[in-house]
Each structure stands twice: as structure tokens, then as C-alpha cells.
Amino acid sequence: MSNAPRFDIDLADFWCDPYPTLARLRADAPIAFVPQLGGTVFTRRDDIFVSEKLIDVFSSHQPDGLMNKLMGHNMMRKDGEAHISERNAIFPAVSPRAVKQHWSARFQAAADRIIAELAPAGRGDLCRELALPLSADCLKAVTGLTNMSYQDMDAWSQAMIDGIANYAGNPDVEARCRAATDGIDAAIDDMTPVLTRTPDHSLLGVMLGCGMPMQNIQANIKLAISGGQNEPRDAIAGTVWALLIHPEQLALVRAGKIRWIQVFEEYARWISPIGMSPRRIATPWSIHGIDLEPDDRVFFMFGSANRDEACFRNADAFDATRDQSKSIAFGAGPHYCAGAWISRAMVADIALPSVFSRLRSLRLDSAGDPVRIRGWAFRGLQNLPVTWDES
């Protein structure tokens, strides 16, 4: 057990809004043991940026972790060659070239269809009616599981996220997670003969094509679903909301002074959809006078790193004109998000321009519920009631 200072937090408060607590941690105890989270948190951006690359110390291999137990042993829980070989194998499905040649047109078609169905209503919840189905339809294409419904894609993703955070061992949560993983295995079984006969550029297609063992394929598809649905969904809804409450920045985009990609990157810095990534200490290590011991659990707090006042001036403000190059919203080491190019295309190239050009005079619905934002490991809007002028 490390000798990091102990820092107690209120978990309910932390889930509602982790940022005030994270600011106190950065100032008073930037590496601290938080008993309520059961791990040692790293909260300063530069500590995370340096440490994440030291994979012999900060290992991703967590054999006893809930993710391995419930979802199988995927690439995000491997180090070194075992990780790199699987990462290379999926590259043809997630590379910038794949996005340009295969995914962008399909993402645009999904956005066009969803917005066309939504537009006549003149009002709606953009979380539920736009961000959720759009993210899920794009992920169906990218995973190759076009046989799934968008509702299952979202629900099974959430069931796995809940399952791997189920440290209290709630049997209902575990049962829902197992039902989700069984459903995904069945969807893979259905699509495997199709994509073996007619290979495509999907994750399932390229992993089958390179002869990866089926249990690794299943584990990596589950990883992509647990990590590839919520984040774009939350980023689409969140970025739209950020622009609606900062109309001066929307005006800058419309005037061509800043680009959609800057807005998306700033949102991901400001409210990081993935706020944390865990590691296991593999060998004794000291940092800033704190001794970490083998098997200590460490949490790299990306959400905190992206508000670090040492790296970002006025860090709590949403400002799409700022230099975001120090943001580590997609990670800072070998596990850097494999879906980053896909997400940039989905949110910045397609969702944002489509929403703001087709839903005219888009504005928050003053008669709707207030917008709620929740979570710390995964953070996003729970609702986004809006109205627009019917065309």
C-alpha cells in the first residue's frame, strides 16, 4: 500500500460535480489515496502525461479486474507486444484513411436520416433522440454488428460500464452485464459467417481477416462497445449544449473564425467524456516523495488533468479559441483512444454542422427540465431539451 496522503471525498457530490474536489486535490494532494474510490489518484496533467508512458510501472494488465472477468481480456488491459499486436490489427478499421474512405459517408447518412425524422417536431431531447441513436448507428457500422438495434447498442454498452464499476458486487448489475455480453457474443456469432464470406473494414471484419483468436475478437468488440457508445453520444449532446450556452462562440464558428473540430476538442477538454483510466503498479516506484507498491491501484484522472490551471489559463471556462494541444481527453500513452479519428469525424465533421444547419434557430427549451450533467469516470449530459423553428 502506498504512503500517499489520504483524501476523503463525498462520492455523491463527486458524481454530481467532481471538478471542485479535483481542484482541491490538485492544489493540496495531487497524488492522493482516496478510500471512497479504493485507489491512488493522479490529478495533475504533467504527472499523468509522463507516468502513463511508463508501462513497466503503470501496467494496464489487471488480471483480477472486473473488466477481465466480465468482458474478457481485451487490448486495453494488456501491455507491450500483447497490446501492440492487437492494436495494429484493428488499425485498418479505425485509421484516418478508413474514416475518410469508409465511415464518413455512412455516418453522414445516419445523421441525415435521424435529423430528417426529428426536424418536423420542432422540439425534442437531443440526448435521447439524436446523440444516442447517431452514436449507436455509427458504432454498428464500425464494429460490423449491423444486426444489432441501436437501443441494444446503447443499453448493452451501459450494462457493461455498470458491470465493471460494480465494486459492491450487486448481483442484479452483474446479471445485466452478463446478459449484455451474451447478447454481443450472439451478434458476433451471427455476423461472423457474413464477414468471413464478404470481408469489410469493420472491427469484426479486420480482426477475422487477420486470424485473431475468437475470444480476443469478442473481448475487443466488447471494449469498443463499452468505450465507443457513451463517449461520442455524450460529446455530441455536450458540444451542442456548450454552443447553445455560449452563443458568441457559435457565432465565431458560423463566421469561419474557428472550426468545428476546435469546438469538439475544447468540449472534450472541458468536460472529459472519459474522466479516468486505471492502472496497476507493477514494480515499486517513487514519485514526488510518494512510494507506490506493487498491486496498488492508480487512477489517471484525465478530467482533472484537462482542468489543470498549470496548463490551461482560466481552465474552468469553455473557450473554443484556446490552444487545446495539452488536452489529454483521449489519453497520453500507448492506449491513446483507438476511436479518436472516428469520434472527430462523427462529432466535428458530421453531427455539429448537420445539427446547426438543419435545426434552425436551435435553442434550449425554456419549458423543459434543466440540463443535468453527471458522472466522473464517464461524464455527460442526461438530457438536452431544445426547440427549433420548423422548416
Ligand code: HEM
Ligand atoms: C468522444 C469520444 C471518445 C473519447 C473522449 C474517448 C476517450 C478514450 C480514452 C480516454 C481512452 C483511454 C486512453 C488511455 O488510457 O490512455 C480510450 C481508449 C479506447 N477507446 Fe476511446 N474515446 C472515444 C470514442 C471511442 C470510440 C468511438 C471508439 C471505438 C469505435 C473507441 C475505442 C477505444 C479503444 C478500443 C480504446 C483502447 C485503446 C487501447 O487500449 O489501445 N473510443 N478512449
